[in-house]
Structures are given as C-alpha cells and as structure tokens.
Amino acid sequence: MKIGWGTGIVIAIVAFMSFILYLVITMSTDNNFSHDLVTEQYYQQELEYQQEINAEKNLRNLEEKITLQKSSEGLKIKFPTKFNNEKIEGKVFLYRPSNKQLDFEIPISTSDTYLLVPEQRLLNGRWNIKISWKHKNTDYLFKKELVY
Known part of the structure; x- marks a missing residue:
C-alpha cells in the first residue's frame, strides 16, 4: 500500500x-x-505595592542606612542609630526561593540598635530578606538578596 x-x-x-x-x-x-505562587495572597500584595514603593522611598531618604552583618551568633540587622529602639515596630521576613518550608518571619524586638536572627534558622544558600518597620508613623521597607 x-x-x-x-x-x-x-x-x-x-x-x-x-x-x-x-x-x-x-x-x-x-x-x-x-x-506554586510565591505567596498565597498574591493579588492582595499587588494592591499594596504603592505602599511598599513609598516605604522604600522613605528608606532611601534616610542619612544612615540599615546594615546586615554576619556574626558567629547569626545575622545581625543594625537599624539607624537615630531611631528610638522602643518605638520600632515591624517584622523581618526571610524567604528561601528554593524551599518554601524554610521561610520564616520574626517580629522586630530590639534591645539595642540591632536585631539578631539566630544562626540555626539560616541554612547556607540564597535568602531574600524583607524588613518592614514603622517608626513614628513612618513606614520603611528594606529588601535585599543575600547568600548566607
């Protein structure tokens, strides 16, 4: 055929x-x-994006910036010294792109001008850190990718 x-x-x-x-x-x-989406509330976060832009702009206008420092105890997050420690309220969110189960969030509670993220919570690899805080009714937002 x-x-x-x-x-x-x-x-x-x-x-x-x-x-x-x-x-x-x-x-x-x-x-x-x-x-999977990065977050379950993707569309809600999209609507709040302008607030994030304003908070990042407030951070850029600061004279002294927030700094991250690796130490033997963990990750030390130093806030600008002009902030009164008792009046800082907010949260630190650490996002692990490779594993959703390792993501965690801790509230900001400072005894000095820094916050310590314990070493045992941070596995080696890439992390995205997002620090959002409020001081005297002004919002601030810090985002950075880091390799620990």
Whole structure:
C-alpha cells in the first residue's frame, strides 16, 4: 500500500498533536511539576505595592542606612542609630526561593540598635530578606538578596 503526501501530512499533524497533548496532561497531573505562587495572597500584595514603593522611598531618604552583618551568633540587622529602639515596630521576613518550608518571619524586638536572627534558622544558600518597620508613623521597607 502506497501512502500519498497528503496522508503523510495528516499523520504527521495527528502525531504532533498527540505528543503535545501528552505533554500537557503529564505536566498538569504530575506532582513533580508543581506551580506554586510565591505567596498565597498574591493579588492582595499587588494592591499594596504603592505602599511598599513609598516605604522604600522613605528608606532611601534616610542619612544612615540599615546594615546586615554576619556574626558567629547569626545575622545581625543594625537599624539607624537615630531611631528610638522602643518605638520600632515591624517584622523581618526571610524567604528561601528554593524551599518554601524554610521561610520564616520574626517580629522586630530590639534591645539595642540591632536585631539578631539566630544562626540555626539560616541554612547556607540564597535568602531574600524583607524588613518592614514603622517608626513614628513612618513606614520603611528594606529588601535585599543575600547568600548566607
């Protein structure tokens, strides 16, 4: 039996469509290919983005910047010395891009002009740190990628 060029094209198109359909079904149902968002409240955070822009602008206007320092106890976050320690309120969020289970958030409570993130909470690798705090009704936001 001889196959003509028209029949060959139809067979090729059907084979290609079957292959693509197989890939779509495999990627949709296989647990190895999970499609998680970075956060569950993605759209809510998108609406609050202008507040983040304003808080980052407030941080840039400071004369003394926030600094991160690695020490034997952990990660030391030093706030500008002009801030009164008792009036700083906020949170530190550490996000691990490679593993969602390692993400954690700690409230800011300073005894001096710094906050210490314990060494045992930070595994070696890449972290995204987001420090949002308020001092005298002014919001500040610090974001940075760091390798610990």
